[in-house]
Structures are given as structure tokens and as C-alpha cells.
Amino acid sequence: MxxxxxxxxxxxxxxxxxxxxxxxxxxxxxxxxxxxxxxxxxxxxxxxxxxxxxxxxxxxxxxxxxxxxxxxxxxxxxxxxxxxxxxxxxxxxxxxxxxxxxxxxxxxxxxxxxxxxxxxxxxxxxxxxxxxxxxxxxxxxxxxxxxRPFLPAVPGREHFRGRQLHTVDYRNPADFAGQRVVVVGGGNSGAQIAADLAYDTDLTWVTQRPPRFLPDDIDGRALFDVATARRRALEEGRTDTGGVTSLGDIVAVPPVRKARDAGLLKASPMFVRLERDGVVWADGTRAPADAVIWCTGFxxxxxxxxxxxxxxxxxxxxxxxxxxxxxxxxxxxxxxxxxxxxxxxxxxxxxxxxxxxxxxxxxxxx
CATH class of the missing domain: 3.50.50.60 (FAD/NAD(P)-binding domain)
Structure with a gap:
């Protein structure tokens, strides 16, 4: 050596x-x-x-x-x-x-x-x-x-004057207490961070499509079993079961379940652009924002x-x-x-x- x-x-x-x-x-x-x-x-x-x-x-x-x-x-x-x-x-x-x-x-x-x-x-x-x-x-x-976090090319992102973060930058709700926060993303990260922020911020949760929660009794063990079954089906030439995505997108871990059941996780459709002080939907509706957290994957x-x-x-x-x-x-x-x-x-x-x-x-x- x-x-x-x-x-x-x-x-x-x-x-x-x-x-x-x-x-x-x-x-x-x-x-x-x-x-x-x-x-x-x-x-x-x-x-x-x-x-x-x-x-x-x-x-x-x-x-x-x-x-x-x-x-x-x-x-x-x-x-x-x-x-x-x-x-x-x-x-x-x-x-x-x-x-x-x-x-x-x-x-x-x-x-x-x-x-x-x-x-x-x-x-x-x-x-x-x-x-x-x-x-x-x-x-x-x-x-x-x-x-390698992914940020979508949403019009006006460069003009927004508030904070913009990705999942990788988020730590805890104390950093946003009392603020107007938009969380973007309908996967597990988006749901968990939205649930984290639901109590101490003015939260707007935005998803590309209506969020799909998996049944409450589904956890990582069951998801692994589903993924394994799909692999076996494909290897044996059987019909594709669709794997995990056929069940839903969001695992209802206890904090997500709690916020959801309390009515605090109500998703809005994706906005079409950002402006200096917030986000704008296709019908012209506006929501002011101090921060946007992009839970948009990797x-x-x-x-x-x-x-x-x-x-x-x-x-x-x-x-x-x-x-x-x-x-x-x-x-x-x-x-x-x-x-x-x-x-x-x-x-x-x-x-x-x-x-x-x-x-x-x-x-x-x-």
C-alpha cells in the first residue's frame, strides 16, 4: 500500500x-x-x-x-x-x-x-x-x-422575496412559527413536513393531485412485501401488480395521521406561479407566503x-x-x-x- x-x-x-x-x-x-x-x-x-x-x-x-x-x-x-x-x-x-x-x-x-x-x-x-x-x-x-434535490421550473420562482427551501434544508417548525408557509409536494416528505408545520404556522399544503393516503395499517414492512411481490410477478412473466404506487403515495405515520384526522392536512391544487409576496392559482386566487418549502423529490x-x-x-x-x-x-x-x-x-x-x-x-x- x-x-x-x-x-x-x-x-x-x-x-x-x-x-x-x-x-x-x-x-x-x-x-x-x-x-x-x-x-x-x-x-x-x-x-x-x-x-x-x-x-x-x-x-x-x-x-x-x-x-x-x-x-x-x-x-x-x-x-x-x-x-x-x-x-x-x-x-x-x-x-x-x-x-x-x-x-x-x-x-x-x-x-x-x-x-x-x-x-x-x-x-x-x-x-x-x-x-x-x-x-x-x-x-x-x-x-x-x-x-441532488429537485426543484421544478415554476414561473416566478426567482421573483419570490420570501424564503425558499427544499426538503433537505428543513429542520423543525420553530424556524417558521407564526409565518405563512406553503409546502409543495404530495409524497411522504411533503405530508410529514406539512404535518410538522400544521400547528404553529399558517399552512398551505399544495399537491399536484389529491393526496393518496395508504391505509393506516400499512407501514414499511407491508410496502417491502408489495414491492417484492411485484418483482416476483415481473420475473415470472405475470401481470404487473403496480407495486407500492397502486396502494397510494403517503404512509400514514402517527404524526401525519394525527394532523389528517384533526382536519389540518387539507391539500390545495398546484399553483401556476409565484410572485413577490406569495403564490397564484390559475383562477387568479392568491395566497401570501413568507416561505415556500419544496418537497419535490430528488x-x-x-x-x-x-x-x-x-x-x-x-x-x-x-x-x-x-x-x-x-x-x-x-x-x-x-x-x-x-x-x-x-x-x-x-x-x-x-x-x-x-x-x-x-x-x-x-x-x-x-
């Missing part, structure tokens, strides 16, 4: 380093992949841009809770312990779990190391970082989507893979399972159903991470 030293938490490397597999991203997907590669005896490193363990969970809003009980929110090999007093663990509990998981299995995470690009290089992959280069026979991209964070020129429709990289069709040495984990059913969830990443690790080990040893 080439000499390296640590300074301010970063690895300063004097030349290329070598390993069999580089995992880009040290969140839940990267850790799950590392667990399986370790069990298969594969040499690997995990490069994580964050200075501390926990992935995107350490940046979530204060009231965020999982959709599932701890027992159904575990990574491979290590059950998540229950959180005292909480049926559904909060984000801080998840951060603690991921930190413990990383240490328990002694996963070789280097942080903070930001990957700048993955390149083809003489039959291998060269991973360029802000701390030097790694050469590997295979790579796993596990960067998720939190780092796009996969794949800029580091641009040198490989693999992008397909909608910005996705076409895959067979987790393996990129245009680069057999690259696997993708945790970006959504296109890289495995429910693969962006804690419990859902287990199977695709095992499959990716197994395929990589087979290729390396053949």
Missing part, C-alpha cells in the same frame, strides 16, 4: 492505491455492500464524502421517523435495536445504528473523501477523488439521491459516473439487476426500484447488495 497520512480527517495520498472493489458512498447501501463483500473475502474500500457516519440520515429534519418498526428496518447481519418509547425509530436512532454497524463489522470507510469521477483505465476502473486515485477491478456506486446523484457515459432515459443508468449494462465492472445500489425493489430503504437494500457482491466476487475469482 502506498504511503498516506491523515490531516483534518482526510486521506492525503502520494499516488494510486489499489483494491479489488471501490464502493462510492458510506450510507446504508454502501455499508450493506461492504458487509457482503467482507463475507465473500473480497478486498474493498468505502469512500464517503461525509465527515461522520450515518449517510443522509444525519441531515434529516428533526421529527423524521421510519415507516417501519426497528425489527423491519435492518441491514444484513445486524438487527436494528428498538428505540425506547418509539414504535418507529427516529433519524437519530438510525444514525446511531449505522455508526455501530460500520464499527461492528470493521468496514474500511475512508472519510471525508469526495469522489470526482470514475474512469475506464486499461481494463480497470480508476476512481479519482480529492484525496488521490484508486484503481479497482470493480466499483459499486451507492451515493443515493439526497445530495434525482440520482450520479455526476461521478459521467466519465463513463452511461446515462439513459430520465437520467437513469440502464442496469441488469444492479450491474450497469454499459460497464460490466460497475454496479449501482440504492437508487430506487430500477436498482432493486425498495432498494432505497434499509430493509430493501439487503437483497440487491448481496446479489451485487456475489456477482462481483464470481467475476473476480473466475
Amino acid at each position: 502506498l504511503p498516506a497520512e491523515r490531516q483534518r480527517g482526510a486521506y492525503l495520498v502520494t499516488g494510486d492505491r489499489h483494491t479489488e472493489v471501490v464502493i462510492v458512498g458510506g450510507g446504508q447501501s454502501g455499508l450493506a455492500a461492504g458487509y457482503h463483500l467482507r463475507r465473500l473475502g473480497v478486498d474493498f474500500v468505502i469512500l464517503d464524502a461525509q465527515p461522520t457516519p450515518g449517510g443522509a440520515w444525519q441531515h434529516a429534519w428533526d421529527s423524521l421517523h421510519l415507516f417501519s418498526p426497528a425489527a423491519y428496518s435492518s441491514l444484513p447481519g445486524r438487527p436494528m435495536p428498538m428505540q425506547a418509547g418509539q414504535a418507529y425509530p427516529d433519524a437519530r436512532h438510525v444514525v446511531g445504528y449505522l455508526t455501530d454497524y460500520e464499527r461492528r463489522y470493521e468496514l474500511p470507510v475512508h472519510r471525508p473523501v469526495r469522489v470526482l469521477g470514475v474512469h475506464r483505465d486499461d481494463g480497470r476502473l480508476r476512481v479519482e477523488t480529492d484525496a488521490g486515485s484508486w484503481r479497482a477491478q470493480a466499483a459499486i456506486s451507492a451515493t443515493g439521491a439526497w445530495w 434525482r440520482p446523484a450520479l455526476a461521478h459516473l459521467a466519465p463513463l457515459n452511461l446515462r439513459g432515459p430520465r437520467g437513469h443508468i440502464p442496469t441488469d439487476g444492479t450491474r450497469a449494462r454499459g460497464e460490466r465492472r460497475l454496479h449501482l445500489l440504492g437508487y430506487g426500484d430500477w436498482t432493486g425493489p425498495a432498494s432505497a430503504t434499509l430493509i430493501g437494500v439487503g437483497r440487491p447488495s448481496r446479489d451485487a457482491a456475489g456477482e462481483i466476487a464470481h467475476v473476480l475469482r473466475s
Whole structure:
């Protein structure tokens, strides 16, 4: 191994380093992949841009809770312990779990190391970082989507004088107490943040279509089962069940259910533009606003893979399972159903991470 030293938490490397597999991203997907590669005896490193363990969970809003009980929110090999007093663990509990998981299995995470690009290089992959280069026979991209928030091109957005935030910027309702707040988005983030703000602000919740709440008894465990059933149906050539989206868009976690049942989560249709002091609907109706929170989703964070020129429709990289069709040495984990059913969830990443690790080990040893 080439000499390296640590300074301010970063690895300063004097030349290329070598390993069999580089995992880009040290969140839940990267850790799950590392667990399986370790069990298969594969040499690997995990490069994580964050200075501390926990992935995107350490940046979530204060009231965020999982959709599932701890027992159904575990990574491979290590059950998540229950959180005292909480049926559904909060984000801080998840951060603690991921930190413990990383240490328990002694996963070789280097942080903070930001990957700048993955390149083809003489039959291998060269991973360029802000701390030097790694050469590997295979790579796993596990960067998720939190780092690439999506903002829709709504007319007048640049003229609005109030605060504009995305889901990634929101922390708690105290920051907006007494203000007029517009929350945009009919998914889980929009519903949870709207519920969070419903008591202490003048709230307007705006959705593209009427919100669809899942039945109250549906949680993350049931959603994973539905996603798995859809995968099996497609693999067996049966009719597409529609998966999770056939049931609804919003999991009625306790805070959402409470606000909904109190009549505080009444959605308005999407407005057509913003103006200096608020939002305007197609019929000319106006609502003043001090802040707009865009809970409008994310796009996969794949800029580091641009040198490989693999992008397909909608910005996705076409895959067979987790393996990129245009680069057999690259696997993708945790970006959504296109890289495995429910693969962006804690419990859902287990199977695709095992499959990716197994395929990589087979290729390396053949």
C-alpha cells in the first residue's frame, strides 16, 4: 500500500492505491455492500464524502421517523435495536445504528473523501477523488439521491422575496412559527413536513393531485412485501401488480395521521406561479407566503459516473439487476426500484447488495 497520512480527517495520498472493489458512498447501501463483500473475502474500500457516519440520515429534519418498526428496518447481519418509547425509530436512532454497524463489522470507510469521477483505465476502473486515485477491478456506486434535490421550473420562482427551501434544508417548525408557509409536494416528505408545520404556522399544503393516503395499517414492512411481490410477478412473466404506487403515495405515520384526522392536512391544487409576496392559482386566487418549502423529490446523484457515459432515459443508468449494462465492472445500489425493489430503504437494500457482491466476487475469482 502506498504511503498516506491523515490531516483534518482526510486521506492525503502520494499516488494510486489499489483494491479489488471501490464502493462510492458510506450510507446504508454502501455499508450493506461492504458487509457482503467482507463475507465473500473480497478486498474493498468505502469512500464517503461525509465527515461522520450515518449517510443522509444525519441531515434529516428533526421529527423524521421510519415507516417501519426497528425489527423491519435492518441491514444484513445486524438487527436494528428498538428505540425506547418509539414504535418507529427516529433519524437519530438510525444514525446511531449505522455508526455501530460500520464499527461492528470493521468496514474500511475512508472519510471525508469526495469522489470526482470514475474512469475506464486499461481494463480497470480508476476512481479519482480529492484525496488521490484508486484503481479497482470493480466499483459499486451507492451515493443515493439526497445530495441532488429537485426543484421544478415554476414561473416566478426567482421573483419570490420570501424564503425558499427544499426538503433537505428543513429542520423543525420553530424556524417558521407564526409565518405563512406553503409546502409543495404530495409524497411522504411533503405530508410529514406539512404535518410538522400544521400547528404553529399558517399552512398551505399544495399537491399536484389529491393526496393518496395508504391505509393506516400499512407501514414499511407491508410496502417491502408489495414491492417484492411485484418483482416476483415481473420475473415470472405475470401481470404487473403496480407495486407500492397502486396502494397510494403517503404512509400514514402517527404524526401525519394525527394532523389528517384533526382536519389540518387539507391539500390545495398546484399553483401556476409565484410572485413577490406569495403564490397564484390559475383562477387568479392568491395566497401570501413568507416561505415556500419544496418537497419535490430528488434525482440520482450520479455526476461521478459521467466519465463513463452511461446515462439513459430520465437520467437513469440502464442496469441488469444492479450491474450497469454499459460497464460490466460497475454496479449501482440504492437508487430506487430500477436498482432493486425498495432498494432505497434499509430493509430493501439487503437483497440487491448481496446479489451485487456475489456477482462481483464470481467475476473476480473466475
